[in-house]
Amino acid sequence: MAPAVGSRRGHLLWLTCMLCSAPARVAADSLVGNLVVTQNSSLPWPSSYLTRMGLKVSFLLHDPSDFFKSASFLYSWDFGDGTLMVTEDPVVYYNYSIIGTFTVKLNVVAEWEQARLDATKGIVQKTGDFSTSLKLQETLQGIQVLGPTLIQTFQKLTLTLNFLGSPPLTVCWRLKAECLPLEEGECQPVSVASMAYNLTHTFRDPGDYCFSIRAENVISKSHQYHRVQVWPSSLQPAVFAFPCATLITVMLAFIMYMTLRNATQQKDMVENPEPPSGVRCCCQMCCGPFLLETHSEYLEVVRENHGLLPPLYKSVKTYTV
Incomplete structure (x- = not known):
């Protein structure tokens, strides 16, 4: 019985060792x-x-x-x-x-x-x-502004802002007469989740303006400026200059013509007053022999006014006895 007991104890001891080493084997897998x-x-x-x-x-x-x-x-x-x-x-x-x-x-x-x-x-x-x-x-290393620097009033201006840094960003801008940094609370911030942003504005008054732009993320901030010169809309297109000049010239010539004509008519009425057309016609018929220099001129006037009347003078018949 002793050997049997010894062999049984040895077997149990072997199983115990196997169970003790099991976690190490699992970790090694x-x-x-x-x-x-x-x-x-x-x-x-x-x-x-x-x-x-x-x-x-x-x-x-x-x-x-x-x-x-x-x-x-x-x-x-x-x-x-x-x-x-x-x-x-x-x-x-x-x-x-x-x-x-x-x-x-x-x-x-x-x-x-x-x-x-x-x-x-x-x-x-x-x-x-x-x-x-x-x-x-990455840190915000700068702002690149792309857009025109000369525009006329009532035209829509679009500026593209490219940010040399990592979003998300907070962008703020304002128009000023001079290019100066923005103070805190001077403009309304806008959240931007990309590397670019389009800014639009329409100018109503001519003049020189400066876009003051500020962008920042939690790492750093950057400022940038962009100058724009705004011209009036009526002066910008040269295509309207020639028609306008021509119209003004014609109007001035017409006014001068009417002024000279009225002055001439008033002078003629003072120097040589003429009766109305009816009176003149009657005067030509009635007073023609006295006003006209020759008899032929009188006959010409009568012929023009009364072409269908019989001649005033008839041929005289001559009889021989």
Whole structure:
């Protein structure tokens, strides 16, 4: 009975050892850990970082029992912008030069030697894939204004503002006589969620104006100015200049003509007053012989006025006895 009891105890002891080592075997089946990204800046948005500033990306392996203490690791990095990197160190430093949202991917391979049942040693390999999302932003470095600098009144002016920085932005603008910075509360802010913004305005009065523009995000702010010269609408198109000048010239000539004509008529009435047409006709018929110089002129006047009347003088018949 003793051997049986001993063998039974040995079997139970073997099962106990197997159960004790089970968590370590489960942990060894896959790598457990996470990626940690840090930067010497503080932004209020989650997972947001600045461009052109060094990022520290670290892989932290979860191994409380030191199961992988004798393992060697190989790290394959993919920063999402086309940059690949292979290191033996779990910590890398990287700079993003453009804004956007990127996903950092990491493949970790762990290798170590392990004794086999036949007393030989073999290479054991475990892998794990990890990733994290990053939102890269940049400071507002300036504002580019595109639009005309000369316009006429009652025309719609459109300016395009291109922001050299990361949205979201707060944009504020106002028209001034001089290009001066905007004070706090001087204009109504507008929220902009893109890299460009269209500003429209219609001028009613001519003059020189200056658009004072301010844009800012939580990182920084920037000012920009744009001068505009406004001309009256009636002076701008030259196509109306010639017709207007011609019309004014014709009107002046007509006025001068009418003035000279009235003056001439008044002078003629004072120097040579004429009776009405009826009186003149009657005078030509009745007083013609006295007013006309010759008899032929008198006959010509009578012929014109009474062409159908018989001649005033008849031929005298001569009889011979």
